[in-house]
Amino acid sequence: QKEVEQDPGPLSVPEGAIVSLNCTYSNSAFQYFMWYRQYSRKGPELLMYTYSSGNKEDGRFTAQVDKSSKYISLFIRDSQPSDSATYLCAMSEKTSYDKVIFGPGTSLSVIP
């Protein structure tokens, strides 16, 4: 079993839809959870960062962490064509100097 699992997609939705992206993980020691957006041929861009369980909202984006289920989600409301990208979940155990483990990424296309 991989440490972090993520459905690679591709996921295609109409503009304005609510998008749900998810990751599961096996390491119960993970405490820091991040979502990155990566456009083709570009470096990943940090979208959301959460510590431990709970929800965090930033504009159209909401991140949820359920440590009991080892499950994290990213919701995108009112999706736009500019949201079309690959979304990577990432997580680490302790501090800034810990390894960050990435999911394989989900490819999202928002159709106008």
Add this chain to the structure above:
Amino acid sequence: GAVVSQHPSWVICKSGTSVKIECRSLDFQATTMFWYRQFPKQSLMLMATSNEGSKATYEQGVEKDKFLINHASLTLSTLTVTSAHPEDSSFYICSASRQVGGNTIYFGEGSWLTVV
């Protein structure tokens, strides 16, 4: 704006030559930087952890003599691909930790290496 700068963005080199990629943290000091490799449509694979003033820590299966990492200052880490081969062609990305309320990792824009 960008907090981690990577250079060059694109590089083509001949097989057998060496290529250096730079990673700089802007406006903050990064005692630890990370180097990743990403093949098309695949996720980022950690190659090594670069520690300022000491030797890098390489992940299993990564040849330390082929991928030389130097972290000479608190804002600069370099990755040198030595004796490059076509199979080294990939997207190389660096990242640096920034203590902003916890564990936040910022990435450079990445460097596309093509070995011909």
